Amino acid sequence: MTTALTLTAAPGPDGVIVLTAAGEIDMSNAEAFAEALTSAVTGATGSRLIVDLTEVHYLDSAGLAALFAQADQIELRTGPLLAPLLEVSGLAELTTVHQA
Template sequence: MTTELTLTTGSGPDGAVVLTASGEIDMSNAETFAGALTRAVAGAAGGRLMVDMTAVQYLDSAGLSALFAQADHIELRTGPLLAPLLEISGLTELTTVHHV
């Protein structure tokens, strides 16, 4: 059974590319998430991609791996649920994380 995950790409107020994820990111859909990250980074045309994860309720190691693979090209926006996981994993040392 695939865990529900919704991914949308758009523009932020400053014109930057924003990939918004909502739902759960786990091994059942991490490949889809990684593909969306790769496409959105390519669409950011040399700029950094903002990944809005404020509506993500669960993130496992497969989802973290996808984020680590793109850490040089992304910034993250997250809420209090994922903040400790991103810190413990060390991702906050590799990319900018904005806490909402």
């Protein structure tokens, strides 16, 4: 069974590409998340890419692996739910994390 996940990539107000994820990211949809992330990184050539996780309510190791794979090319926006996970996993040391 696939867990509900919505992914949207669009330019933000300052022209920076924002990939917004909403729902849960787990092993059932991590491949789709990784593909969207790779596509957004490719589309953001020469620009920053912000991955907005403020509406993600669950993120497992498969989702973290997708983020780690692109850590040097992304910035993260997150809320209080995922912030501790990003710290403990070490991802916050590899990329910029903005608290929403």
